[in-house]
Amino acid sequence: MKVIVVGAGIVGAACAFHAVSAGLDVTVLDRGPVGAGTTSRGEGNILLSDKEPGPELELARLSRALWDEAGEELGSASLEWEAKGGLVVAASPEALTALHAFAERQTAAGVRAVRVDRPADLEPHSAPGLAGGVHYPQDAQVQPVLAAAALLRAAVRGGARLHTGEAAAAVTGAGGRITGVRTADGTVLAADAVVNAAGTWGGEVGRRLGAPVEILPRRGFVLVTEPLPPMIRHKVYSADYVANVAADGAGLETSCVVEGTRAGTILIGASRERVGFDTTMNPAVVAVLAAQACRLFPFLRGVHLIRAYRGFRPYCPDHLPVVGPDPRVSGVLHACGHEGAGIGLAPGTGALITAHLLGRPWRGADPAAHTGLLPDRFLTTGGVPT
Template identity: 85%
Template sequence: MKVVVVGAGIVGAACAFHAASAGLDVTVVDRGPVGAGTTGRGEGNVLLSDKEPGPELDLARLSRVLWDEAGEELGPDTLELEAKGGLVVAGTPRALTALRAFAARQTAAGVRAEAVDRVVALEPHLAPGLPGGVHYPQDAQVQPVLAAVALLRAAVRHGARTRTGEVLAGTTGRDGRITGVRTADGTVLPADAVVNAAGTWGGEVGRRLGAPLEILPRRGFVLVTEPLPPMVRHKVYSADYVANVASDGAGLETSCVVEGTRGGTILIGASRERVGFDTTMNPAVVTALAAGACRLFPFLRDVHLIRAYRGFRPYCPDHLPVVGPDPRVPGVLHACGHEGAGVGLAPATGALVTAHLLGRSWRGADPAAHPGLLPDRLLTTGGVPA
């Protein structure tokens, strides 16, 4: 089976890796370098802690196992895979009650979540007086561009090919089934299946393939400090982060997220706003993120920022990714719309897409087991334009 994967970000690389490892004939096409879109603008989160029980958490739990397996196969240093764990902290007793109720639901779904009364025992540099939190030992981090490159190189070792070019349209046969894609230079890449892994541009690529999706850009900023000695041990974020992730608001929302990197810098987020593809630097967002981080970790008041970067999360209206075959165009599969969770969910997405392509269950990745992710859910709820 010939498979064309459109998109060389972390999700496209994972799809190519799993499909090529299964013996499929894979070509990955992207108009830019590996990881040049949303992947290169993210923090590399591999999180269970921020997901409600349901299909996304199921995908995250499978991905967490597959990230460990990828680390064993490719070498953890090639991914900068760190099983650092996450610490979610509450600022008030009321927030702590809500956080622990949320954690109890996750525990019932198979997530390891440990109540913590003295959060400074895990993070000594936290502000004093915080009432408590929840520790998630399964949370991890990778360096997203390195991870995408490593997965794609492994796919190439299994026979996959890569090429640079913009996909302008799909080609179809008389029965309406996809037969390939046409790129901007006029090349037609033949395919029995085409995987739309175009991230924030997944809606537009879907339209070009005859299967449009409503995927919107949601801008976010990340601040980077000067390199420091190890000061932050876990991914640490405030309890309101989960609510902001699930919000439908178009306006600016910020919540405090702080974590260290292997290189010694500290990453500070997170902001969300729907402003189209506007890349304008907004000093007010930088100020809000820095202030929130200093409240959580007072030592940051004396630390220099060296840069701020921004990117666009591929946002779906119901906050779930679109993974699987499109009923409108046989042979088209989607693997996009992951919002800010693409890095964490990439391996399981690749496994599910491969299972669909092979027409069978793959090591627990059953194509029929995640109907909440399939494109037809959006057809029935109005998420896909007619």
């Protein structure tokens, strides 16, 4: 089977990695360098802690196990893998009650979650007076561009071909089935299947494939501090983060997320706003994020920011990724719309796409167990995306 993966970010890299491992003939296309899109604008989070029980959490649990396997196969150093765990904190008793209820639902779904009465026991530099928190030992982190590159290198070693600087300009087909992809220079590459792993541009790529899906951009900022001695041990965020991820409003939403990196820098997020593809730097957002981080970790008031970057999370209207074959065009599969969770969900997505291509379970991914992510959930009886 000849498979073309459109997109060389973390999700496309994982799709290529698993498809090659299953013995498929794989070509990866991207108009830019490896991991240059949303992958390069993220923090590298691999989280179970922020997901409600349901289709996304099940994909996250599968992905967490596959990240462990990838670390063993590729070497944890090549990914900058850190099994640091997460700590979610609540500032008030009311927020803590809601957080405990959320954690109980996750525990029932198979997530390890441990109540913490004193967040300072796990994070000595956190602010005094926090009501409590929940520790999630399964949360982890990678350096996203390095991880995407490592997965693609492994795929290429297994026989995959990587073409950067070559966009998928159009498709060829017959009888409602994909037979190939035409690149911008006019070259036609034969294909039995095409995987749309184009991230924020997944909507446009889907349209070119004759199978449009509603993938929308959601802008976010991340702040980076000067390098410091180790000061923050976990990924630490406030309990309102989960609600902000799931919110549907178009306006600015912020919630405090703070974590250290191996390089010593501290990453501070997270903001979300629906502004299309507007890349304007907004100092007001930077100020809000910085203030929230200083309230959670007061020592940050004396630390310099060295830069702030922004990017676009690709999201679907129901805040779930779209993963699987499109019923409108045979041979088209989607692997996009992961919003801010693409790094964490990439291995499970790659395994699930491979299982769909093979027509059988692969590496623990069973299509029958993940039907809530299929693209047909967006289709009306007339086959038009809602």
